Amino acid sequence: xxxxxxxxxxxxxxxxxxxxxxxxxxxxxxxxxxxxxxxxxxxxxxxxxxxxxxxxxxxxxxxxxxxxxxxxxxxxxxxxxxxxxxxxxxxxxxxxxxxxxxxxxxxxxxxxxxxxxxxxxxxxxxxxxxxxxxxxxxxxxxxxxxxxxxxxxxxxxxxxxxxxxxxxxxxxxxxxxxxxxxxxxxxxxxxxxxxxxx
Amino acid sequence: xxxxxxxxxxxxxxxxxxxxxxxxxxxxxxxxxxxxxxxxxxxxxxxxxxxxxxxxxxxxxxxxxxxxxxxxxxxxxxxxxxxxxxxxxxxxxxxxxxxxxxxxxxxxxxxxxxxxxxxxxxxxxxxxxxxxxxxxxxxxxxxxxxxxxxxxxxxxxxxxxxxxxxxxxxxxxxxxxxxxxxxxxxxxxxxxxxxxxxxxxxxxxxxxxxxxxxxxxxxxxxxxxxxxxxxxxxxxxxxxxxxxxxxxxxxxxxxxxxxxxxxxxxxxxxxxxxxxxxxxxxxxxxxxxxxxxxxxxxxxxxxxxxxxxxxxxxxxxxxxxxxxxxxxxxxxxxxxxxxxxxxxxxxxxxxxxxxx
Numbered sequence: 001x002x003x004x005x006x007x008x009x010x011x012x013x014x015x016x017x018x019x020x021x022x023x024x025x026x027x028x029x030x031x032x033x034x035x036x037x038x039x040x041x042x043x044x045x046x047x048x049x050x051x052x053x054x055x056x057x058x059x060x061x062x063x064x065x066x067x068x069x070x071x072x073x074x075x076x077x078x079x080x081x082x083x084x085x086x087x088x089x090x091x092x093x094x095x096x097x098x099x100x101x102x103x104x105x106x107x108x109x110x111x112x113x114x115x116x117x118x119x120x121x122x123x124x125x126x127x128x129x130x131x132x133x134x135x136x137x138x139x140x141x142x143x144x145x146x147x148x149x150x151x152x153x154x155x156x157x158x159x160x161x162x163x164x165x166x167x168x169x170x171x172x173x174x175x176x177x178x179x180x181x182x183x184x185x186x187x188x189x190x191x192x193x194x195x196x197x198x
Numbered sequence: 199x200x201x202x203x204x205x206x207x208x209x210x211x212x213x214x215x216x217x218x219x220x221x222x223x224x225x226x227x228x229x230x231x232x233x234x235x236x237x238x239x240x241x242x243x244x245x246x247x248x249x250x251x252x253x254x255x256x257x258x259x260x261x262x263x264x265x266x267x268x269x270x271x272x273x274x275x276x277x278x279x280x281x282x283x284x285x286x287x288x289x290x291x292x293x294x295x296x297x298x299x300x301x302x303x304x305x306x307x308x309x310x311x312x313x314x315x316x317x318x319x320x321x322x323x324x325x326x327x328x329x330x331x332x333x334x335x336x337x338x339x340x341x342x343x344x345x346x347x348x349x350x351x352x353x354x355x356x357x358x359x360x361x362x363x364x365x366x367x368x369x370x371x372x373x374x375x376x377x378x379x380x381x382x383x384x385x386x387x388x389x390x391x392x393x394x395x396x397x398x399x400x401x402x403x404x405x406x407x408x409x410x411x412x413x414x415x416x417x418x419x420x421x422x423x424x425x426x427x428x429x430x431x432x433x434x435x436x437x438x439x440x441x442x443x444x445x446x447x448x449x450x451x452x453x454x455x456x457x458x459x460x461x462x463x464x465x466x467x468x469x470x471x472x473x474x475x476x477x478x479x480x481x482x483x484x485x486x487x488x489x490x491x492x493x494x495x496x497x498x499x500x501x502x503x504x505x506x507x508x509x510x511x512x513x514x515x516x517x518x519x520x521x522x523x524x525x526x527x528x529x530x531x532x533x534x535x536x537x538x539x540x541x542x543x544x545x546x547x548x549x550x551x552x553x554x
Binding site: 058 | 294325329330340343344347355359366369524
């Protein structure tokens with residue numbers, strides 16, 4: 001199962017960077033998230049796996065697709081900067097390759113292999129354990145991260161907020177408070193003679 | 199009895215048995231579900247007919263038996279859609295166009311894996327089933343946006359954009375409502391959540407009493423999540439023809455339809471499980487058969503919720519888009535946040551009486 005997920009993951013990740021259509025690339029990224037969630041669940045990290053799907057696939061990628069679909073992307077213009085960005089990109093790529101080589105070839109470089117972790121007992125709840133750790137041992141880092149995120153949200157909203165001067169704003173409270181008498185007037189009228197209609 | 203019946207195929211299939219047995223169990227859920235969906239469409243047309251003082255479908259029958267008038271309608275509709283041609287528009291992205299209905303129905307069916315029908319009857323009793331449900335329902339939006347984009351049509355695209363924004367917004371309120379439920383139940387497992395509602399007070403020991411604002415929020419967000427009237431701007435007929443599935447015909451359209459109704463049944467089932475006590479009986483245990491917990495109660499509650507969906511559709515005019523967004527972000531999310539804090543404080547005091 002691991003090999004299957006890993007193969008799909010590598011394929012999807014490759015397609016993310018090689019797909020010509022940005023929407024296809026975003027959808028392959030979704031596939032990559034789903035398969036990595038599958039791998040995590042196999043590693044007995046159900047909470048992380050489901051949270052990955054919930055947060056990244058369910059929310060972040062939807063907004064991503066939203067933006068990518070609405071943009072009219074000119075592919076030729078995107079390619080223009082290829083040669084000027086190549087040196088920086090190559091350095092980053094080389095660094096990544098070196099790091100991965102260090103990890104994968106750990107035994108050769110004297111990194112001791114970790115023993116296989118024991119399987120969790122039957123009644124073990126991944127979610128409960130994670131919650132206990134976050135809210136007791138790691139409560140300060142956790143709250144710090146939360147505050148930083150909150151600041152980021154406030155900043156993002158402040159940057160994009162603009163008041164339109166000529167917008168006709170409707171106050172919903174006043175709308176709801178409207179009664180029939182304010183809008184409709186019933187006028188009593190005498191009955192007219194039949195002959196008048198002709 | 200069941201064990202002895204199952205012994206023979208178990209022996210015959212050997213190592214393949216678990217796979218076959220799981221598939222059989224999945225079929226046992228999906229087939230009745232599809233039948234429910236079919237007859238829900240009939241029930242919807244009948245209910246709206248009654249409310250508007252007309253008869254609704256009453257012509258199609260089985261073998262011409264008159265008092266069955268209308269009962270064959272879903273079968274006839276299904277057959278019609280099945281034999282119709284599937285048209286892929288020029289300029290549409292063929293692969294994604296066909297993939298979209300699949301993406302719509304897959305999460306609607308996959309979510310049923312963790313729904314507990316009775317104390318013992320659940321396909322997969324996983325620990326984080328509430329989270330799994332949230333994840334699955336959040337995947338449903340992909341069917342809509344892929345359909346809108348792949349159709350290469352402005353109307354479909356506008357419908358998809360509206361629907362995606364709406365679903366993502368209401369999911370937040372829904373998630374917060376579920377946070378309240380898991381606080382009160384102290385578990386993410388749906389079975390445990392139902393068991394936590396097992397109090398001595400019958401009807402009043404269910405979570406809809408202490409979590410009343412969350413219950414309402416969940417119910418209304420559920421209507422918005424499934425793109426049902428009065429929140430059906432994704433397919434507002436008067437503005438954008440039929441929304442994201444305007445280019446779909448035949449069975450591909452039918453699959454979208456199935457997904458919408460399967461989602462409706464799922465949301466009603468979940469409302470029944472999370473807030474209305476699942477399989478528990480509303481009567482005290484001393485009442486014999488009426489007081490016993492069972493699958494029937496869950497079905498009855500879900501039926502009640504699903505019928506109220508139809509009732510909403512027949513009653514309310516459609517919301518305007520900005521009003522939908524205001525309701526989601528400025529009303530529901532603050533309400534749920536405040537109630538979670540209230541709940542947290544309440545649970546620390548001795549006034550909290552919803553323990554087992």
